[in-house]
Amino acid sequence: MNHAQPIAESGTGIRPAAEPLALSHPAPVEEANLGDWLVNLWEGRWLILGCCILFLALGGFYAWHKVPIYQVDALLQVEAKKDRPSDPAFARMEGLFAEPADAQAEIELLKSNLILGRTVAALNLDTVARPVYLPVVGAALARRDPAAPAVAVQTFDVPPALRGLHFQLTALGDGRFVWADQDGQILGSGRPGDMVKATLAGSTLLLRVQYLSGKPGQRFDLLRKPARIAIEDLRKDFSAEERGKMTNVIGLTYRSPSQIQGAAVLNEIINQYSKFKAAQRGDATAQTLGVLQAKLPELKARLDESENRLNAFRAQTGSVDLNKEAEGVVEQSAKISNDISALRQKREDLLRTYQPGADVVTTVDDQIRRLQQEGSQLEGRARSLPGTQQTVVRLSRDVAVNQELYTSLLNNVQELQLTKAGGQEGFELVDPATPSVEPIGPKPAMQVALFGLLGLLTGGGTARLKRLLRRGVKDHRLIEAKLGLPVIVTIPHSEAQERHARAMEKRRSGQHLVALDQSDDLATESLRSLRTVLNFSMGDGADKVIMLTGPAPGVGKSFVSSNLAALLAQSLAKVLLLDGDLRRGDLHHYFGLTSRQNGFGDVLAGRLAWRSAVHPTGIPGLDLMPTGLLPSNPAELLMAPSFPAFLREARQAYDYIVIDVPPVLAVTDPTIIGELADTVLLVAKFGRHPLDEIRTCQQRLEAAGVRPLGCVFNDVQSSVVGNLGSNYQYAYHYSYKA
Numbered sequence: 001m002n003h004a005q006p007i008a009e010s011g012t013g014i015r016p017a018a019e020p021l022a023l024s025h026p027a028p029v030e031e032a033n034l035g036d037w038l039v040n041l042w043e044g045r046w047l048i049l050g051c052c053i054l055f056l057a058l059g060g061f062y063a064w065h066k067v068p069i070y071q072v073d074a075l076l077q078v079e080a081k082k083d084r085p086s087d088p089a090f091a092r093m094e095g096l097f098a099e100p101a102d103a104q105a106e107i108e109l110l111k112s113n114l115i116l117g118r119t120v121a122a123l124n125l126d127t128v129a130r131p132v133y134l135p136v137v138g139a140a141l142a143r144r145d146p147a148a149p150a151v152a153v154q155t156f157d158v159p160p161a162l163r164g165l166h167f168q169l170t171a172l173g174d175g176r177f178v179w180a181d182q183d184g185q186i187l188g189s190g191r192p193g194d195m196v197k198a199t200l201a202g203s204t205l206l207l208r209v210q211y212l213s214g215k216p217g218q219r220f221d222l223l224r225k226p227a228r229i230a231i232e233d234l235r236k237d238f239s240a241e242e243r244g245k246m247t248n249v250i251g252l253t254y255r256s257p258s259q260i261q262g263a264a265v266l267n268e269i270i271n272q273y274s275k276f277k278a279a280q281r282g283d284a285t286a287q288t289l290g291v292l293q294a295k296l297p298e299l300k301a302r303l304d305e306s307e308n309r310l311n312a313f314r315a316q317t318g319s320v321d322l323n324k325e326a327e328g329v330v331e332q333s334a335k336i337s338n339d340i341s342a343l344r345q346k347r348e349d350l351l352r353t354y355q356p357g358a359d360v361v362t363t364v365d366d367q368i369r370r371l372q373q374e375g376s377q378l379e380g381r382a383r384s385l386p387g388t389q390q391t392v393v394r395l396s397r398d399v400a401v402n403q404e405l406y407t408s409l410l411n412n413v414q415e416l417q418l419t420k421a422g423g424q425e426g427f428e429l430v431d432p433a434t435p436s437v438e439p440i441g442p443k444p445a446m447q448v449a450l451f452g453l454l455g456l457l458t459g460g461g462t463a464r465l466k467r468l469l470r471r472g473v474k475d476h477r478l479i480e481a482k483l484g485l486p487v488i489v490t491i492p493h494s495e496a497q498e499r500h501a502r503a504m505e506k507r508r509s510g511q512h513l514v515a516l517d518q519s520d521d522l523a524t525e526s527l528r529s530l531r532t533v534l535n536f537s538m539g540d541g542a543d544k545v546i547m548l549t550g551p552a553p554g555v556g557k558s559f560v561s562s563n564l565a566a567l568l569a570q571s572l573a574k575v576l577l578l579d580g581d582l583r584r585g586d587l588h589h590y591f592g593l594t595s596r597q598n599g600f601g602d603v604l605a606g607r608l609a610w611r612s613a614v615h616p617t618g619i620p621g622l623d624l625m626p627t628g629l630l631p632s633n634p635a636e637l638l639m640a641p642s643f644p645a646f647l648r649e650a651r652q653a654y655d656y657i658v659i660d661v662p663p664v665l666a667v668t669d670p671t672i673i674g675e676l677a678d679t680v681l682l683v684a685k686f687g688r689h690p691l692d693e694i695r696t697c698q699q700r701l702e703a704a705g706v707r708p709l710g711c712v713f714n715d716v717q718s719s720v721v722g723n724l725g726s727n728y729q730y731a732y733h734y735s736y737k738a
Helices: 034-043 045-065 088-096 102-110 113-123 138-143 227-237 259-317 324-350 359-383 387-422 444-469 476-483 495-505 522-538 557-570 587-591 600-604 634-638 642-653 669-674 691-703
Strands: 070-078 127-131 150-157 166-173 176-180 186-190 195-200 203-213 219-224 238-242 249-256 427-431 487-492 545-549 575-579 622-625 656-660 679-685 710-716
Touching: 034 045, 034 444, 045 138, 045 444, 070 102, 070 259, 102 113, 102 238, 102 249, 102 259, 113 227, 113 259, 127 150, 150 219, 166 203, 176 203, 186 195, 186 203, 227 238, 227 249, 238 259, 249 259, 259 387, 259 427, 324 359, 324 387, 476 487, 476 691, 476 710, 487 522, 495 587, 522 557, 522 679, 545 557, 545 669, 557 575, 557 587, 557 622, 557 656, 557 679, 557 710, 575 587, 587 622, 600 634, 600 642, 634 642, 634 669, 642 656, 669 691, 679 691
Parallel strands: 487 710, 545 656, 545 679, 575 622, 575 656, 679 710
Antiparallel strands: 070 249, 070 427, 127 219, 150 203, 166 176, 166 219, 176 186, 195 203, 238 249
16 A cells, blocks of 8 residues: 655645644534524425425315304393492491302303203203215215215113113115114114104114205214213303402303304303302292291281371370371481391391401491480480380380381382292393304414424424534534545536436436536536546555545445546546445446446456456546446455455556445445555545544454545535635535536
């Protein structure tokens, strides 16, 4: 192996391999920034576009497939249970300990199993009858078909033990149908309007179909839900909440795929609530009315007794008229007695909720004491009157108090009778439920936009994830700075080479070399730079054997080898291109050869003289030796004496021998061939290899005594984003066009 030092060339980055690199700039650091993100997104633009299109299609399908939902609203106003007290001080004190609003109790009542259960029973919401459609798209197509199959069940009596089982109805034509259980066993048949009776598991089942339309053979699914599940399903779509704070105005909302059914369900909930409130209020009114009517005779008797005592005293003492002072005492005493009675009743009501020492109870006690003090003062005024008038005042006061109590009780009885007769329910229906016109969802434009945004995020995230999982080197300066391995040339991505690669996959005839048919391509200019570097570094001595290898398959070794050999031949040199990959070499495809027979493997095995294994390529000065028959032991053949002997003779016949060998990290062939090569080039692909992989490749070659001249950085991707990222994606090339 030739150990001549490589010669530095301006513009190529070549320095003596044995000397340390004197970098004129600090080593770049691979870190994420805005430019790097933009470059990454541009590189993954097709992935992002594909994800966006896919999610837009999914969003459109979802908006088309999703069942429209309509919202129906109603408004109730409930009456307060009690008026606020007239006394300002007591009103302020009671406000601090106010009970929850009446609306909250009514909301819980509206959501109760009692009201919702009665609604389910009234509208048969626990009975489900629906056509059986095609999977995925059948229901959506039926919604847009005016002649779609339909069914309505009027009666479906199923024992509780059989609720939840699925039954089947099958249309027979002419309005007839067949009724079967979930196993397909026929239970009966009939027409719409007929009461069909069947027996299953010892229980009697009744079915009456209201109407049924569909082609013969159309199947319908029939189900009677358990009561608990039906109520829960209704509760999921129903909501009630107070509008505002302490307003006692309740907003009712129900969501349904049918506008008409939604309004009917919500109105039925209000109807059942109204019936319950009417019955509840009627029972309470009747109970209170009975108590008050029972007290009326007692108060009437007390009033009559007090009047009789007053009349008897007047008859005994003669007619005694009260003066104005005595009349005032009687009226004030009667009023104070009534107020004290009302406050004591209120105190008893408060003691059901508060402790005796509570502020609200203490306020009532203070009011009672003040009234009692006023009553004591009136008693003193009454004692200052003459004896006869004192007795008349006392008796008249008793008559006035009893008269006031009796009159108040009689008025309450009359009010309760009017309330019972009028049927007041304690609420007012402000806005009844009416069918909606527009659905509340799904919103097609919004759904498609959201799916499109999700597609952009998914595509961008996937592109970024691929970048993170595949930390390939994209800046050739990292190889120089971290590994001390000079990058001889950077070869940009070539669209022409992509076309040639597709042509070779399809086994098209002809040569597939960019250096021949695209002489002004940037990749060709880069390869010319590589040829120039090799001419200077190898000199005019015996350095003729050039080996190209790489860390892994697919880095472009064959592309570089074949085009470099063609460019060397164009410089009037005699070149032998040797396919040294005895495992899967395919250099013969670059020159349009259909067979790899009679090649390098046959020479090593001794089956063929090496000159007979050389094939003309049609390019002046360039010959090709394909792999020949792929051997089962390539490493052993390369270590045989026939390989060095072949190279000695080939050196005499050719100016350059370019050998394309397998990847270093895959097999040991490169280390064997590299010991006999004069110049070793390591081909790395842009964004393909992590830095550790290239380092391992370099260390494995050097451990075998093979020191690479430098690295060829292949397939450098350019970006319209420019040099915004941390990876400098460029190559120094010039081309001249007419």
